[in-house]
Amino acid sequence: xxxxxxxxxxxxxxxxxxxxxxxxxxxxxxxxxxxxxxxxxxxxxxxxxxxxxxxxxxxxxxxxxxxxxxxxxxxxxxxxxxxxxxxxxxxxxxxxxxxxxxxxxxxxxxxxxxxxxxxxxxxxxxxxxxxxxxxxxxxxxxxxxxxxxxxxxxxxxxxxxxxxxxxxxxxxxxxxxxxxxxxxxxxxxxxxxxxxxxxxxxxxxxxxxxxxxxxxxxxxxxxxxxxxxxxxxxxxxxxxxxxxxxxxxxxxxxxxxxxxxxxxxxxxxxxxxxxxxxxxxxxxxxxxxxxxxxxxxxxxxxxxxxxxxxxxxxxxxxxxxxxxxxxxxxxxxxxxxxxxxxxxxxxxxxxxxxxxxxxxxxxxxxxxxxxxxxxxxxxxxxxx
Amino acid sequence: xxxxxxxxxxxxxxxxxxxxxxxxxxxxxxxxxxxxxxxxxxxxxxxxxxxxxxxxxxxxxxxxxxxxxxxxxxxxxxxxxxxxxxxxxxxxxxxxxxxxxxxxxxxxxxxxxxxxxxxxxxxxxxxxxxxxxxxxxxxxxxxxxxxxxxxxxxxxxxxxxxxxxxxxxxxxxxxxxxxxxxxxxxxxxxxxxxxxxxxxxxxxxxxxxxxxxxxxxxxxxxxxxxxxxxxxxxxxxxxxxxxxxxxxxxxxxxxxxxxxxxxxxxxxxxxxxxxxxxxxxxxxxxxxxxxxxxxxxxxxxxxxxxxxxxxxxxxxxxxxxxxxxxxxxxxxxxxxxxxxxxxxxxxxxxxxxxxxxxxxxxxxxxxxxxxxxxxxxxxxxxxx
Numbered sequence: 001x002x003x004x005x006x007x008x009x010x011x012x013x014x015x016x017x018x019x020x021x022x023x024x025x026x027x028x029x030x031x032x033x034x035x036x037x038x039x040x041x042x043x044x045x046x047x048x049x050x051x052x053x054x055x056x057x058x059x060x061x062x063x064x065x066x067x068x069x070x071x072x073x074x075x076x077x078x079x080x081x082x083x084x085x086x087x088x089x090x091x092x093x094x095x096x097x098x099x100x101x102x103x104x105x106x107x108x109x110x111x112x113x114x115x116x117x118x119x120x121x122x123x124x125x126x127x128x129x130x131x132x133x134x135x136x137x138x139x140x141x142x143x144x145x146x147x148x149x150x151x152x153x154x155x156x157x158x159x160x161x162x163x164x165x166x167x168x169x170x171x172x173x174x175x176x177x178x179x180x181x182x183x184x185x186x187x188x189x190x191x192x193x194x195x196x197x198x199x200x201x202x203x204x205x206x207x208x209x210x211x212x213x214x215x216x217x218x219x220x221x222x223x224x225x226x227x228x229x230x231x232x233x234x235x236x237x238x239x240x241x242x243x244x245x246x247x248x249x250x251x252x253x254x255x256x257x258x259x260x261x262x263x264x265x266x267x268x269x270x271x272x273x274x275x276x277x278x279x280x281x282x283x284x285x286x287x288x289x290x291x292x293x294x295x296x297x298x299x300x301x302x303x304x305x306x307x308x309x310x311x312x313x314x315x316x317x318x319x320x321x322x323x324x325x326x327x328x329x330x331x332x333x334x335x336x337x338x339x340x341x342x343x344x345x346x347x348x349x350x351x352x353x354x355x356x357x358x359x360x361x362x363x364x365x366x367x368x369x370x371x372x373x374x375x376x377x378x379x380x381x382x383x384x
Numbered sequence: 385x386x387x388x389x390x391x392x393x394x395x396x397x398x399x400x401x402x403x404x405x406x407x408x409x410x411x412x413x414x415x416x417x418x419x420x421x422x423x424x425x426x427x428x429x430x431x432x433x434x435x436x437x438x439x440x441x442x443x444x445x446x447x448x449x450x451x452x453x454x455x456x457x458x459x460x461x462x463x464x465x466x467x468x469x470x471x472x473x474x475x476x477x478x479x480x481x482x483x484x485x486x487x488x489x490x491x492x493x494x495x496x497x498x499x500x501x502x503x504x505x506x507x508x509x510x511x512x513x514x515x516x517x518x519x520x521x522x523x524x525x526x527x528x529x530x531x532x533x534x535x536x537x538x539x540x541x542x543x544x545x546x547x548x549x550x551x552x553x554x555x556x557x558x559x560x561x562x563x564x565x566x567x568x569x570x571x572x573x574x575x576x577x578x579x580x581x582x583x584x585x586x587x588x589x590x591x592x593x594x595x596x597x598x599x600x601x602x603x604x605x606x607x608x609x610x611x612x613x614x615x616x617x618x619x620x621x622x623x624x625x626x627x628x629x630x631x632x633x634x635x636x637x638x639x640x641x642x643x644x645x646x647x648x649x650x651x652x653x654x655x656x657x658x659x660x661x662x663x664x665x666x667x668x669x670x671x672x673x674x675x676x677x678x679x680x681x682x683x684x685x686x687x688x689x690x691x692x693x694x695x696x697x698x699x700x701x702x703x704x705x706x707x708x709x710x711x712x713x714x715x716x717x718x719x720x721x722x723x724x725x726x727x728x729x730x731x732x733x734x735x736x737x738x739x740x741x742x743x744x745x746x747x748x749x750x751x752x753x754x755x756x757x758x759x760x761x762x763x764x765x766x767x768x
Contacts, residue, residue, distance in 0.1 A: 039694045040691035041691040041696065041699045042691030071687070072717075106684060107682075108684040108687065290759070293764045294763070294765055296765070298491075300456060300491025301491070303455070303456045307424035307425040309425065310423045310424070313425070316425070317426045330456060333492060372764075373757045376755060379670070379675070380675070381678055
């Protein structure tokens with residue numbers, strides 16, 4: 001079931017081809033908003049504009065253009081983003097500063113702004129806003145092969161939460177995230193929603209890496225319009241995490257060229273931050289990723305990846321333990337039977353790698369995927 | 385011409401297959417030594433043992449085992465390394481602490497130490513030491529497709545310098561390097577050789593990245609035995625840099641699966657360190673690497689890679705300039721003609737990317753390669 005009080009408009013305005021590329025999700029009433037954004041130094045105008053809106057803690061709608069990121073487009077690109085914001089606001093009859101803006105796609109090209117203008121002049125509101133959240137998830141795709149939607153009930157209800165996300169490449173969020181929008185009809189204030197959402201993003205989207213590259217366009221946003229009444233803060237955070245984690249796993253499985261998902265858990269770190277840093281080094285290593293692809297239990301590459309975390313000088317090789325699929329590889333050096341068990345695990349869709357650092361209570365799980373020929377093909381050909 | 389006063393023994397001892405896998409280079413007299421090593425926390429016993437020798441500033445020989453890195457092999461592996469050192473020293477009749485040790489190959493397996501013992505017991509010295517430096521370069525190869533040797537004369541001579549190197553994957557040295565050995569008959573003290581070599585390594589091997597992974601085994605060493613008499617310090621450093629840079633370019637061109645070399649120069653940094661950090665982000669980005677592979681002038685990915693250097697908060701998108709093959713892509717946004725010129729450049733073997741940050745006098749050039757299907761195939765299959 002979807003949250004009540006939202007209208008969805010999904011359309012093609014001809015950004016690149018004839019697929020859906022334009023989305024508006026509007027709330028019937030003013031919603032509480034929390035959002036995190038990319039920390040890229042080349043963050044695009046959409047991020048600039050949305051940061052202003054998110055800072056107020058409230059919004060009425062979000063408009064998304066896909067297949068064009070509107071990044072590195074200078075003053076003209078910023079003007080385009082503001083025009084997109086104000087025209088969308090006019091269409092649905094709200095102030096411009098209550099409309100969030102997001103974009104994704106190729107960098108360094110201006111929008112075909114005439115097509116956006118023509119579309120917004122012609123469309124009827126609210127009769128054109130009868131689309132579903134599944135349509136919304138489709139409208140924000142670029143090289144994604146599958147739409148990504150996750151739903152849950154907050155506590156025992158009646159409040160509902162739905163999340164949509166896109167992104168298969170240029171993904172190492174790290175304090176930001178890819179294009180992600182969560183909508184709920186729960187009633188919750190900014191002072192509860194904002195910190196809960198940041199904690200959840202840190203454990204989910206910021207623990208995801210497809211290819212170490214950080215997008216210039218990433219927002220993660222949640223809107224709560226209150227139509228279903230109040231919810232408990234713990235139930236809210238649990239629901240946010242369920243939906244976010246489900247989206248993260250969908251994104252990792254749909255990583256560009258991915259044939260498998262990897263989940264790397266590092267325990268025994270000095271603190272959670274150290275565990276996460278080491279886990280990221282493992283999940284991001286091209287040699288570990290290709291070993292996952294080839295179902296090769298070459299645990300030496302995992303040791304190598306731990307070893308390259310050179311700032312973590314308290315990590316000592318003689319206290320580290322490495323498991324693949326629960327089978328110990330090191331320090332009790334894996335024999336043929338253990339390697340065979342690990343290889344069998346690695347032929348499954350989800351590959352679990354566990355590292356214990358033997359230092360302290362720190363713990364983190366990160367999500368990634370293998371590196372295959374498909375990644376090369378997609379990215380050597382995509383663009384221009 | 386090769387430096388005088390060195391003997392080379394290259395052999396197969398059956399580490400993995402029937403190719404050359406065992407090398408001893410010995411100097412007729414005690415040589416001055418300078419060396420840098422990997423900073424991996426999982427550095428292997430070869431690194432531990434060689435650090436002790438290099439710390440004295442002098443050595444007589446280096447012994448190298450290829451196809452087995454002897455890493456993550458615990459106390460037994462350390463004992464194997466010390467036995468390799470002492471038996472080699474006994475063979476050539478020098479103290480054990482004058483023999484450097486290096487290894488490269490699979491991680492997490494002990495040497496077939498019996499085979500090494502049998503070989504060293506059977507070999508005759510110096511009659512078995514008639515190999516060339518080209519043989520030496522071949523003996524240290526693992527997945528390399530080509531042996532890597534570079535030679536130069538120091539100043540006007542007579543002192544000669546030869547360098548050999550191996551390494552095509554698990555290469556982002558960063559304060560260390562891959563397996564590299566330079567030999568000269570110049571006469572030079574440690575106080576001159578050591579700082580000159582460190583500066584050269586920083587500008588060459590530490591400016592090279594194939595795949596962001598840092599080996600557990602890397603040394604870069606230079607031996608100077610003085611047989612040809614004294615040389616000027618500037619001439620020495622120039623010669624070291626010529627040979628090191630030639631080896632670096634060979635390594636980048638022979639990167640696993642590489643079809644092209646990339647050279648990224650970042651000017652206008654706050655300092656050289658910032659320029660190098662940004663250049664590394666560009667050369668290492670999988671999206672830039674696949675664009676280089678596909679000869680796609682998708683300069684937005686270069687902007688993205690600059691933007692992900694989030695600690696460099698003084699980098700501002702409106703002061704950055706990006707060129708491919710000398711053709712401006714940004715901020716004067718590339719038109720079709722400019723994109724065509726850049727694409728033509730990218731179809732050549734060496735792809736030059738230039739970024740200016742517009743902040744200060746900092747400058748750095750780094751060396752890398754494209755990312756192709758070949759990298760996946762080599763690394764999804766290699767090992768176990």
